[in-house]
Amino acid sequence: MKEISGGITSPQGFLAAGVRAGIKETGKDIALIYSETIAQVAAVFTTNQAAAAPVKLSKQNCQDGLAQAIIINSGNANACTGQQGGEDAKKMIDLTANELNIASEKVLVSSTGIIGKKLPMGKLTAGIKQACSSLDVNNQAAEAIMTTDTYAKALAVEFEVAGEKIKLGGIAKGSGMIEPNMATMLSFITTDLAIKQELLDAALEEAVNNSFNQITVDGDQSTNDTVAILANGQAKNKIVSKEDDGYNKFYQALEYICQELAQQIVKDGEGATKFVEVNVKGALNKKDADEIGKKIANSNLVKTALFGEDPNWGRIVAALGSTGIKVELDKLEVEINGQSIFGPQEQKYETANNLLEAKEVDITIKLNLGEYETQVWTCDLSYEYIEINAEYHT
Amino acid sequence: MKEISGGITSPQGFLAAGVRAGIKETGKDIALIYSETIAQVAAVFTTNQAAAAPVKLSKQNCQDGLAQAIIINSGNANACTGQQGGEDAKKMIDLTANELNIASEKVLVSSTGIIGKKLPMGKLTAGIKQACSSLDVNNQAAEAIMTTDTYAKALAVEFEVAGEKIKLGGIAKGSGMIEPNMATMLSFITTDLAIKQELLDAALEEAVNNSFNQITVDGDQSTNDTVAILANGQAKNKIVSKEDDGYNKFYQALEYICQELAQQIVKDGEGATKFVEVNVKGALNKKDADEIGKKIANSNLVKTALFGEDPNWGRIVAALGSTGIKVELDKLEVEINGQSIFGPQEQKYETANNLLEAKEVDITIKLNLGEYETQVWTCDLSYEYIEINAEYHT
Numbered sequence: 001m002k003e004i005s006g007g008i009t010s011p012q013g014f015l016a017a018g019v020r021a022g023i024k025e026t027g028k029d030i031a032l033i034y035s036e037t038i039a040q041v042a043a044v045f046t047t048n049q050a051a052a053a054p055v056k057l058s059k060q061n062c063q064d065g066l067a068q069a070i071i072i073n074s075g076n077a078n079a080c081t082g083q084q085g086g087e088d089a090k091k092m093i094d095l096t097a098n099e100l101n102i103a104s105e106k107v108l109v110s111s112t113g114i115i116g117k118k119l120p121m122g123k124l125t126a127g128i129k130q131a132c133s134s135l136d137v138n139n140q141a142a143e144a145i146m147t148t149d150t151y152a153k154a155l156a157v158e159f160e161v162a163g164e165k166i167k168l169g170g171i172a173k174g175s176g177m178i179e180p181n182m183a184t185m186l187s188f189i190t191t192d193l194a195i196k197q198e199l200l201d202a203a204l205e206e207a208v209n210n211s212f213n214q215i216t217v218d219g220d221q222s223t224n225d226t227v228a229i230l231a232n233g234q235a236k237n238k239i240v241s242k243e244d245d246g247y248n249k250f251y252q253a254l255e256y257i258c259q260e261l262a263q264q265i266v267k268d269g270e271g272a273t274k275f276v277e278v279n280v281k282g283a284l285n286k287k288d289a290d291e292i293g294k295k296i297a298n299s300n301l302v303k304t305a306l307f308g309e310d311p312n313w314g315r316i317v318a319a320l321g322s323t324g325i326k327v328e329l330d331k332l333e334v335e336i337n338g339q340s341i342f343g344p345q346e347q348k349y350e351t352a353n354n355l356l357e358a359k360e361v362d363i364t365i366k367l368n369l370g371e372y373e374t375q376v377w378t379c380d381l382s383y384e385y386i387e388i389n390a391e392y393h394t
Numbered sequence: 395m396k397e398i399s400g401g402i403t404s405p406q407g408f409l410a411a412g413v414r415a416g417i418k419e420t421g422k423d424i425a426l427i428y429s430e431t432i433a434q435v436a437a438v439f440t441t442n443q444a445a446a447a448p449v450k451l452s453k454q455n456c457q458d459g460l461a462q463a464i465i466i467n468s469g470n471a472n473a474c475t476g477q478q479g480g481e482d483a484k485k486m487i488d489l490t491a492n493e494l495n496i497a498s499e500k501v502l503v504s505s506t507g508i509i510g511k512k513l514p515m516g517k518l519t520a521g522i523k524q525a526c527s528s529l530d531v532n533n534q535a536a537e538a539i540m541t542t543d544t545y546a547k548a549l550a551v552e553f554e555v556a557g558e559k560i561k562l563g564g565i566a567k568g569s570g571m572i573e574p575n576m577a578t579m580l581s582f583i584t585t586d587l588a589i590k591q592e593l594l595d596a597a598l599e600e601a602v603n604n605s606f607n608q609i610t611v612d613g614d615q616s617t618n619d620t621v622a623i624l625a626n627g628q629a630k631n632k633i634v635s636k637e638d639d640g641y642n643k644f645y646q647a648l649e650y651i652c653q654e655l656a657q658q659i660v661k662d663g664e665g666a667t668k669f670v671e672v673n674v675k676g677a678l679n680k681k682d683a684d685e686i687g688k689k690i691a692n693s694n695l696v697k698t699a700l701f702g703e704d705p706n707w708g709r710i711v712a713a714l715g716s717t718g719i720k721v722e723l724d725k726l727e728v729e730i731n732g733q734s735i736f737g738p739q740e741q742k743y744e745t746a747n748n749l750l751e752a753k754e755v756d757i758t759i760k761l762n763l764g765e766y767e768t769q770v771w772t773c774d775l776s777y778e779y780i781e782i783n784a785e786y787h788t
Binding site: 047048049050051077079080082114115116222223300301304305307308310312313314315317318320321322324326327329342344381382383385386387389390 | 444720783
């Protein structure tokens, strides 16, 4: 597997567009992803009970495992918008299908931005028409899905399955409200691999669990989160129909794309000045490891200490002690960037001051109770987070 | 019941002291509370598994239901300090007992401040001796337990039980790391009521559940949280030995003291500019109501919106939709300061802009699913929170 330039239009047979409809104050705000032929689709959606109208419609249109286009707007989440919201999301689908001359059931729809405002359908209609007429090979869709992101996130890789070159590309947007189960996070992935839909489903679910579900910026969950993958088979490989070597190569590439995009989202977290990896090792089971990792990663006290470059392992230990999961203090070890700062015999508070100057910080927790481990990615909590979120809508 | 001036030395037979030992950079840092006669004691402690050494010793010394003094230091939590921490906490107890000429088993010890640093025992020893020799009727203990608090929190009330005047006084400190199950929160309460120890236990547990456990500043839990009450019986009332009218009057007074102190802690939350009460009504059970209330109160996105005076009910709905607890969006109603801003037929986003200008904000969630309700108190999330917590230890 090697990284190649490009994004979702790198795989064969995919086109995309990003245009400005005027929903956001500035920048592109309508993205369109299109496969020249009908593709297998798999998707994972938010578990928030206030799931937005587009999420509900996209779920329906994924049920037959086939799709051909995804229409996305940024600047307005079309969430908590009642019956009108459902009708507006349906109009987005129908208009896209009509312009592209494909069936409505083959179109997914996605929205991100402010909750509770009705979509400006006039602007959207014009924007969707423009997007449909400007499909091309480029990265503009990555720009058009951004909200508070400071840069566009796109990536592509190439690998071989039984002698055939396969390409896989992805785009994503964050950046606040990211947490387990994907909050205000959108990612769209394309591949020209030929693969059975059930395997595409399984691969996406596992890859999302090991990437997007392991990142957290502020512990809040969104109404709109979606990760969707289209696989159109245009690489002409022998269809991947079981968990063989070809599947494994695809899975590795997919997990790589998902982890890279997830980490980019964290690095671009609202106001983030540091990228933080929390490793939890020696847990009795994976669930315990995840819960402890996320408790630490979501702790405002830990995150402000990181921002202040204060090696306050006391806050780390307090956070992990408060989950209810069994912790034995006389077995516990904590390392920052590979240096032990807390252990049965040592509390190196005073000597750890220079450990947090790095932009990338690794916090490793060794519970020494069992064999399970996890990784969680997060960022620090800065003045700029407050600024962005106190003034987002006005 | 009426509020009277004073604090923990208002009830008969209680003396206290607050002195400076030099543990903190400035201000008093040793507090002592003393009853002239042995008192009934009840206490509630942190559930954090990294509970500090003083918590463990105080638990032991509460087991016989009797105590006579509480020695407290601020500036150093004596948490995660290993065997040495236990020995130091024991020394604090023994020294206090020796100076006061009482049994060590009748002394509780409590510490608050930075985690993971050994206590400066030289300074502490001198400070404890000074505190023991300066016991008096005053409010200096309330000052001496402060860490990041900006003002001392003390309160006293008077009520009658069967014709006898009873007094109840309390002090508390916050202010960050406050959450359900009491994080870096200390409160000490005194009363001259004569009451059976089992009833004192029951009353304290219920009052704490309805007060300190319902406040949250940043969702983090501490290693040191303690609420303790001493009842020395010097009011000479007929001992309260069952849940009768006298007990009810006492409970009402205790709950009032606990709620007032809890709310003061939130109002003095690190960087708080607004006091926020979240009311959750119409839940299927109390646990659901609490979980939803705390999810909203702990949401960084909700708290920054409050700081920015942005009536972003979308973030409120997103938070309550993400708990996993059943919510029906077509029954849900949200009010801010008594004005409906979200309901089955209305999304009043644009018209709600002036609702958050008040210093005190009431957010009411009507789930309309059942009969249970709760109240949670919190504050907003401001630039100053970051400043305080990024730079606390240096």
